[in-house]
Amino acid sequence: xxxxxxxxxxxxxxxxxxxxxxxxxxxxxxxxxxxxxxxxxxxxxxxxxxxxxxxxxxxxxxxxxxxxxxxxxxxxxxxxxxxxxxxxxxxxxxxxxxxxxxxxxxxxxxxxxxxxxxxxxxxxxxxxxxxxxxxxxxxxxxxxxxxxxxxxxxxxxxxxxxxxxxxxxxxxxxxxxxxxxxxxxxxxxxxxxxxxxxxxxxxxxxxxxxxxxxxxxxxxxxxxxxxxxxxx
Amino acid sequence: xxxxxxxxxxxxxxxxxxxxxxxxxxxxxxxxxxxxxxxxxxxxxxxxxxxxxxxxxxxxxxxxxxxxxxxxxxxxxxxxxxxxxxxxxxxxxxxxxxxxxxxxxxxxxxxxxxxxxxxxxxxxxxxxxxxxxxxxxxxxxxxxxxxxxxxxxxxxxxxxxxxxxxxxxxxxxxxxxxxxxxxxxxxxxxxxxxxxxxxxxxxxxxxxxxxxxxxxxxxxxxxxxxxxxxxxxxxxxxxxxxxxxxxxxxxxxxxxxxxxxxxxxxxxxxxxxxxxxxxxxxxxxxxxxxxxxxxxxxxxxxxxxxxxxxxxxxxxxxxxxxxxxxxxxxxxxxxxxxxxxxxxxxxxxxxxxxxxxxxxxxxx
Numbered sequence: 001x002x003x004x005x006x007x008x009x010x011x012x013x014x015x016x017x018x019x020x021x022x023x024x025x026x027x028x029x030x031x032x033x034x035x036x037x038x039x040x041x042x043x044x045x046x047x048x049x050x051x052x053x054x055x056x057x058x059x060x061x062x063x064x065x066x067x068x069x070x071x072x073x074x075x076x077x078x079x080x081x082x083x084x085x086x087x088x089x090x091x092x093x094x095x096x097x098x099x100x101x102x103x104x105x106x107x108x109x110x111x112x113x114x115x116x117x118x119x120x121x122x123x124x125x126x127x128x129x130x131x132x133x134x135x136x137x138x139x140x141x142x143x144x145x146x147x148x149x150x151x152x153x154x155x156x157x158x159x160x161x162x163x164x165x166x167x168x169x170x171x172x173x174x175x176x177x178x179x180x181x182x183x184x185x186x187x188x189x190x191x192x193x194x195x196x197x198x199x200x201x202x203x204x205x206x207x208x209x210x211x212x213x214x215x216x217x218x219x220x221x222x223x224x225x226x227x228x229x230x231x232x
Numbered sequence: 233x234x235x236x237x238x239x240x241x242x243x244x245x246x247x248x249x250x251x252x253x254x255x256x257x258x259x260x261x262x263x264x265x266x267x268x269x270x271x272x273x274x275x276x277x278x279x280x281x282x283x284x285x286x287x288x289x290x291x292x293x294x295x296x297x298x299x300x301x302x303x304x305x306x307x308x309x310x311x312x313x314x315x316x317x318x319x320x321x322x323x324x325x326x327x328x329x330x331x332x333x334x335x336x337x338x339x340x341x342x343x344x345x346x347x348x349x350x351x352x353x354x355x356x357x358x359x360x361x362x363x364x365x366x367x368x369x370x371x372x373x374x375x376x377x378x379x380x381x382x383x384x385x386x387x388x389x390x391x392x393x394x395x396x397x398x399x400x401x402x403x404x405x406x407x408x409x410x411x412x413x414x415x416x417x418x419x420x421x422x423x424x425x426x427x428x429x430x431x432x433x434x435x436x437x438x439x440x441x442x443x444x445x446x447x448x449x450x451x452x453x454x455x456x457x458x459x460x461x462x463x464x465x466x467x468x469x470x471x472x473x474x475x476x477x478x479x480x481x482x483x484x485x486x487x488x489x490x491x492x493x494x495x496x497x498x499x500x501x502x503x504x505x506x507x508x509x510x511x512x513x514x515x516x517x518x519x520x521x522x523x524x525x526x527x528x529x530x531x532x533x534x535x536x537x538x539x540x541x542x543x544x545x546x547x548x549x550x551x552x553x554x555x556x557x558x559x560x561x562x563x564x565x566x567x568x569x570x571x572x573x574x575x576x577x578x579x580x581x582x583x584x585x586x587x588x589x590x591x592x593x594x595x596x
Contacts, residue, residue, distance in 0.1 A: 129279070131332035197330075
């Protein structure tokens with residue numbers, strides 16, 4: 001494959017996979033929790049939380065990226081203490097790309113999990129409680145296994161979205177080859193130089209294939225939630 | 233074992249304010265839909281926290297709002313069989329049944345498991361998923377699942393309401409065996425008087441969130457004063473008897489303290505104890521001994537109470553041996569016959585007026 005793709009392109013793919021994987025894995029617990037809260041609980045500010053979660057879907061990605069830069073930059077509201085206390089810098093690092101990708105993919109993750117949760121009867125957890133299971137045990141043994149296909153479907157979608165995230169990423173962490181240059185950033189860079197169309201096209205094909213595969217897979221998995229719940 | 237419940241709770245614009253005790257056996261919470269029965273059992277289970285109340289089981293305080301005690305559901309060890317089976321769809325019948333043992337970290341008791349599986353006839357279903365069970369089978373599995381968690385008490389909220397009458401009669405014998413073979417006390421919510429008459433040892437009548445009557449089932453059900461709140465048309469008494477034998481012409485003879493009863497053939501063996509609900513509407517009365525009557529059962533007794541209703545009906549309670557029988561007649565007939573307490577009277581009951589579903593097995 002290396003004879004076919006340029007080292008730069010390969011590096012971008014490698015980085016994108018790393019960023020997307022971390023973004024998905026790290027946002028999964030939060031995604032499940034937020035989806036559960038939105039699907040099952042009634043609390044003040046629920047609509048606000050719902051809006052915040054979905055905001056990156058609507059907002060121009062460059063705005064999200066800029067807000068991230070303001071908050072997590074070296075002198076930002078969160079970035080400054082993060083650097084002062086833990087020595088952690090996110091801006092212009094691949095870890096920052098993980099954060100940007102996670103936030104941009106979060107709405108897709110939460111939506112898929114919430115959809116699966118809404119198909120599961122909350123009364124099943126009540127039944128588990130009367131059989132001696134704590135709230136957490138009931139969730140872990142009843143609800144979670146039932147929504148698992150939905151959780152994986154959401155994770156796959158989030159992964160694909162994270163692979164392709166561009167606007168917020170380039171604003172927050174720039175486009176540094178080998179450090180923050182993910183696949184979309186590489187495509188953009190290739191298109192900026194004369195004669196780069198060929199290399200860009202290769203990455204375009206890979207991106208389209210990946211996105212399509214992810215959509216199909218998540219569709220199949222989502223259907224399995226219904227099958228599981230029917231108990232057949 | 234006793235459960236003592238006192239609670240007050242406001243919901244949907246009406247107040248639930250009850251106080252009652254449930255001794256061993258099956259205590260039926262009887263009342264029409266929306267009378268607050270489910271609120272009461274949910275509070276006992278800990279699924280609902282009432283505004284004020286105190287629930288004590290065998291000396292252990294489960295809830296005491298004044299003292300700030302509210303034991304979580306998972307730690308109350310109270311089984312709950314819901315109206316819908318609520319089986320876990322991704323687990324087999326066996327996994328469903330063993331869930332409570334696992335969640336409570338109980339030691340395995342294969343003898344008890346076998347006993348429950350045998351009682352409920354679940355042996356051939358263990359490897360199935362819940363989606364492949366019939367409604368009656370699901371409800372039996374739910375019952376087994378609750379029992380295997382070794383509850384100190386079992387709550388049942390209209391467990392038969394979602395089933396058709398064939399499935400109901402499939403489950404009722406299991407519940408009778410549960411009542412007689414396992415020592416687990418049961419709080420049974422129902423709005424069906426025939427179910428209550430067949431199963432309950434104690435009856436608590438609930439109406440609009442208050443307790444109207446409570447006491448031993450035979451006493452409450454045959455009380456003419458309670459008849460209006462139980463439903464006049466469904467009123468009836470309970471007789472305890474023993475099956476003597478079957479005749480060739482399709483009848484069975486039951487002996488009880490007041491004599492003998494001939495009823496349509498009963499699927500039981502001679503010597504078995506039975507519990508028969510006699511609907512008040514099926515009992516006619518005569519001051520003189522009726523001869524050449526079509527009623528096969530003529531029981532001689534003494535009038536205990538006559539209650540003239542607000543409309544055209546009257547309810548008469550008659551003592552026959554150690555048992556009581558209720559008769560529902562017209563107020564005019566009661567007046568013409570000049571019925572009053574203390575008079576000797578003949579109660580006539582046509583054999584076929586007793587429905588097969590009104591005859592249950594019991595162990596005295």
